Amino acid sequence: MFLAWNEIKHAKLRFTLIIGVMTLISYLVFFLVGLAYGLAMDNRTSVDKWDASGIVLTDESNANINMSMMPRSLADDVDADEVAILGQAPNVVRKEGETGEDAKINVTFFGIEKDQFLMPDLIDGEEFTEDYEVIADISLQEEFGIELGDVLKMAGSELEVEVVGFTEDAKFNVAPVLYTTVNTYQDVRFGQIDESEEGRISAIIARDESFSDIELDNEDLRSYSIKEYIEEIPGYMAQVLTFGLMIGFLIVIAAIVIGIFMYVLTVQKSSLFGVMKAQGISTAYIAKSVVAQTFILAAVGVGIGLILTVGTAFVLPATVPYSTNIIFLAVITGMLILFAVLGAFFSVRAIAKIDPLEAIG
Known part of the structure; x- marks a missing residue:
């Protein structure tokens, strides 16, 4: 963590750009999550209000x-x-x-x-x-x-x-x-x-106690659980699936982007890592530093994106179907950081392959 943080402070512009990219991607993901949830709830809030079986x-x-x-x-x-x-x-x-x-x-x-x-x-x-x-x-x-x-x-x-x-x-x-x-x-x-x-x-x-306890005495009628009925509301599942796929792809793209950035930085610093290895610093220590660095960048970028999203929610007009769900935001935040850290393991493989003698000279 010491090495990771000091390198970030030394190359502020380079890492600010990475944080900026992560901020924009996370802001887009969070905003789409709010829109998707808001649209979904606008389809069903009156049905949920029934509190029925x-x-x-x-x-x-x-x-x-x-x-x-x-x-x-x-x-x-x-x-x-x-x-x-x-x-x-x-x-x-x-x-x-x-x-x-x-x-x-x-x-x-x-x-x-x-x-x-x-x-x-x-x-x-x-x-x-x-x-x-x-x-x-x-x-x-x-x-x-x-x-x-x-x-x-x-x-x-x-x-x-x-x-x-x-x-x-x-x-x-x-x-x-x-x-x-x-x-x-x-x-x-x-x-x-x-x-x-x-x-x-x-x-x-x-x-009733449960949906299964509801009985019908007429063959012309059919019962649906509230969950089944909501899924059959015209356009509801199409919206949920469309936004779900978009958000999922954006999370994967965020992981790939941050992983590519870290891999390029690792390749650029191969001679530096070679010197460190020649001085007896272990591959594991360097790898942990890269992973820690990725975690810091992802956490800061996602955190700024989250703050921007919350701020945007306060100024949106009432006509925009936006709704905040704390659980969704927490899960998406964790996923963005997790996948970004997983993407950094491509850099770990590159570090392990660095030969000190070749890197130095």
């Missing part, structure tokens, strides 16, 4: 809630500790009095029963008490300036809803969720209200 859809819907439609009476065919009905409908809304493309907001309506467990916790305002009142995800306020009491008009119809409360972490398929009554959902989706047992809904959400 499973979801029941029609068998013909192929796990797509947009294609699932059933009478609300089918909730009696689901045997679980707790059962809640859900109507889901995507729509476009705009604040009353505003016009233009920028005023349009993609949202998802969740029609729920107020006394069932799908009712979200509020961070502002109050629960809906009648039809055409909604509880909105807080992103509508942060990104679009929607406030309590604002009226939202539906696209393509004369329907209007009033925002009476806000909740957090309620997005579905990247769109903010508006929680409302089942009657309102039916009017939004079908243009009419049906309060009978044959009134249509989209899904039945079930809570």
Whole structure:
């Protein structure tokens, strides 16, 4: 460590460039991790909010809630500790009095029963008490300036809803969720209200000790665990796999880049290492110095990249789907440093092959 640190202090410019490359690569990796995690969570936060064991859809819907439609009476065919009905409908809304493309907001309506467990916790305002009142995800306020009491008009119809409360972490398929009554959902989706047992809904959400305890008494229904259902959300797995591969390749590239830098430096210093060997300094000591040097460079570079990422997260606008996950950052940090150190072992092999007599002269 003594030799490694002193060499870094002696050749500041050379090693600053290496640290700079490591900083930029780690900053890119950390930022992509935040974007990937943010996009993934924007697809599923409202589903996680259910805290449920499973979801029941029609068998013909192929796990797509947009294609699932059933009478609300089918909730009696689901045997679980707790059962809640859900109507889901995507729509476009705009604040009353505003016009233009920028005023349009993609949202998802969740029609729920107020006394069932799908009712979200509020961070502002109050629960809906009648039809055409909604509880909105807080992103509508942060990104679009929607406030309590604002009226939202539906696209393509004369329907209007009033925002009476806000909740957090309620997005579905990247769109903010508006929680409302089942009657309102039916009017939004079908243009009419049906309060009978044959009134249509989209899904039945079930809570039980485990998913395997949920039983169905209807062959036209199919149950999915929450994990299975999330994986079937359109675009979710494609995003996760795409970003996962990008991040994995970047980590490997970072290891290769730092390994190449250290190998080139080792070759350039072969005569110096030859002199050191001739003076009786062991190959193991020199190799440990190179590995320690790589660790220092990687740790400093990754650390600066991490600081830049955290700083960037504070100044990003709310419209950017970025989210920080401490566990992911810790794992990626460890992997970047580990792979960089492993890349340095190519230099160790070069050191072992140095002949003192040939290197000196």
